[in-house]
Amino acid sequence: MLYAHTVADVRAAEAALMAQVPPGSLMRWAAAGLAAYVREVVPGGSPVVFLVGTGDNGGDALFAAAELARERYVAVAPVDPSRVHGPGAEAVQAAGCRFVDSPRGFPVVVDGIVGIGGSPGLRAPADAWADVIAAERPFVIAVDVPSGVDVDRATLPASYLPADATCTFGTFKNALLVDPAASQAVRGALPRVVDIGLGPFLPPPSVEALTAADNRLLQAVLRSTLDTRGAHPTQKYTRGVVGVAAGSAAYAGAAQLCVRGAQAGVAGMVRFVGEPALAARIVDRCPEVVAHTDPEERGRVQAWVVGSGGGDDAAARLHMALEDEVPVVVDADALTHLPERLPVPALLTPHAGELARMLDVSRDDVEADPLGHATRAAERWEATVLLKGVRTLVVHPGAPTRVNLTGTPWLATAGAGDVLAGLAGSFLAAGASPRDAGSLAAFVHGAAAVAASGGGPLTAGRVADAVPAVIGAWHNGTLDESHLRDWRDR
Numbered sequence: 033m034l035y036a037h038t039v040a041d042v043r044a045a046e047a048a049l050m051a052q053v054p055p056g057s058l059m060r061w062a063a064a065g066l067a068a069y070v071r072e073v074v075p076g077g078s079p080v081v082f083l084v085g086t087g088d089n090g091g092d093a094l095f096a097a098a099e100l101a102r103e104r105y106v107a108v109a110p111v112d113p114s115r116v117h118g119p120g121a122e123a124v125q126a127a128g129c130r131f132v133d134s135p136r137g138f139p140v141v142v143d144g145i146v147g148i149g150g151s152p153g154l155r156a157p158a159d160a161w162a163d164v165i166a167a168e169r170p171f172v173i174a175v176d177v178p179s180g181v182d183v184d185r186a187t188l189p190a191s192y193l194p195a196d197a198t199c200t201f202g203t204f205k206n207a208l209l210v211d212p213a214a215s216q217a218v219r220g221a222l223p224r225v226v227d228i229g230l231g232p233f234l235p236p237p238s239v240e241a242l243t244a245a246d247n248r249l250l251q252a253v254l255r256s257t258l259d260t261r262g263a264h265p266t267q268k269y270t271r272g273v274v275g276v277a278a279g280s281a282a283y284a285g286a287a288q289l290c291v292r293g294a295q296a297g298v299a300g301m302v303r304f305v306g307e308p309a310l311a312a313r314i315v316d317r318c319p320e321v322v323a324h325t326d327p328e329e330r331g332r333v334q335a336w337v338v339g340s341g342g343g344d345d346a347a348a349r350l351h352m353a354l355e356d357e358v359p360v361v362v363d364a365d366a367l368t369h370l371p372e373r374l375p376v377p378a379l380l381t382p383h384a385g386e387l388a389r390m391l392d393v394s395r396d397d398v399e400a401d402p403l404g405h406a407t408r409a410a411e412r413w414e415a416t417v418l419l420k421g422v423r424t425l426v427v428h429p430g431a432p433t434r435v436n437l438t439g440t441p442w443l444a445t446a447g448a449g450d451v452l453a454g455l456a457g458s459f460l461a462a463g464a465s466p467r468d469a470g471s472l473a474a475f476v477h478g479a480a481a482v483a484a485s486g487g488g489p490l491t492a493g494r495v496a497d498a499v500p501a502v503i504g505a506w507h508n509g510t511l512d513e514s515h516l517r518d519w520r521d522r
């Protein structure tokens with residue numbers, strides 16, 4: 033699992049650690065880690081300019097500059113020459129670094145303007161430096177966080193300095209994992225986390241992300257439903273039955289893709305409820321499905337998926353599902369019919385436009401602050417909200433938010449959300465909580481998309497087809513982290 037913490041939590045942990053170690057230790061460790069990282073990502077002797085702010089972020093940069101000055105040409109550009117970290121300034125002077133007043137002409141820039149102590153946005157002269165950098169496109173390495181971003185909210189003010197590589201300390205910060213900051217300001221590979229000993233002092237994270245190594249969650253779900261040792265015979269019913277009440281005459285394909293997502297997942301059986309013509313088409317394409325054309329005769333399920341391609345009867349389908357008192361995935365059109373309070377554990381799966389309608393704000397508002405809006409909706413309905421996006425969020429009140437890091441831009445394709453809803457329903461039916469079901473489904477869905485895409489275009493049906501092999505590999509520990517996303521190195 034990758035973990036991100038809030039600024040307040042990092043500061044509290046730093047204070048607790050600092051009380052136990054000699055003064056200046058943390059900054060020395062941070063600076064040594066930063067210098068090693070610069071060496072690693074920019075090997076050879078390229079000249080480097082360090083942009084140095086007035087706080088400890090600037091201090092980290094100065095000590096790293098002094099260390100690297102032994103090996104290559106290093107310049108220092110202070111934001112305010114009268115306010116630089118004292119011991120850091122002495123170190124760069126002793127090391128013979130040159131002082132400059134702009135990053136102009138340098139192929140490599142290290143951004144130590146502000147870290148977790150910065151208020152959002154860039155002030156003079158950093159705003160002008162950002163313009164120079166945008167024009168010249170040097171390789172930019174951020175110290176702790178790219179300067180200017182809102183670190184906790186992961187939002188982007190008018191001015192910030194995007195980084196091509198980021199070296200952070202102790203733990204991730206929200207802005208390094210969550211959009212829009214993560215996608216826009218943190219280009220390239222995931223940031224490097226330099227261990228400065230904060231671990232024992234950090235509280236539970238604010239944000240976390242599953243990795244290929246985190247298959248215990250999946251194993252725990254399957255342990256209760258799938259007996260791989262033969263001690264207790266596994267039956268389709270013990271694996272969970274997922275009900276799909278999705279699709280409409282206008283969006284018949286949505287029903288089918290939702291069913292295919294559910295079938296590809298971990299449940300043992302899929303029931304479908306819908307009008308006769310639609311049900312007949314589903315069974316034709318997916319003969320394993322048990323279809324019910326009369327909702328009164330729908331049979332027992334352990335979880336429902338409602339709303340994908342919903343159309344006019346989405347409200348009735350949601351009402352029907354809630355009557356069964358089992359967990360429910362509420363998708364697409366059904367999201368506009370949510371009751372004041374949900375009587376069952378629920379996973380709401382909006383995209384930005386749907387979340388905007390739920391909260392009566394604009395889509396732009398949601399896209400500018402996905403974490404804030406998903407959190408608002410999760411608190412408003414006391415439910416888990418899975419907000420679909422490049423980095424899908426799964427927000428549950430009172431628990432760390434999960435951000436999904438698998439996927440490919442090719443996954444932005446018609447029907448992908450229907451497959452995801454069905455897949456999430458299968459995890460719910462197998463006994464996962466809405467939070468785990470949403471994050472497991474998002475992870476598997478993204479990884480399946482990468483596998484199916486092979487770097488090229490995708491259809492949603494091919495994503496569903498790739499799901500079983502991803503679940504199998506993740507379950508038995510052979511999933512390869514390096515094949516889980518293809519936006520990493522852009």
Ligand SMILES: NC(=O)C1=CN([C@@H]2O[C@H](COP(=O)(O)OP(=O)(O)OC[C@H]3O[C@@H](n4cnc5c(N)ncnc54)[C@H](O)[C@@H]3O)[C@@H](O)[C@H]2O)[C@@H](O)CC1
Nearest residue numbers: 058059062086087088089146147148149150151153155176
């Ligand atoms: N506290 C510690 O023990 C450690 C801190 N570390 C570093 O210290 C950083 C935090 O240091 P600080 O708390 O001093 O805060 P920062 O250095 O992040 O920023 C605060 C300083 O920047 C100025 N400032 C704030 N917003 C600004 C803006 N928008 N534009 C320009 N200037 C702005 C403030 O006047 C203040 O002087 C971390 O991000 C990390 O890089 C590391 O050395 C690890 C240990």
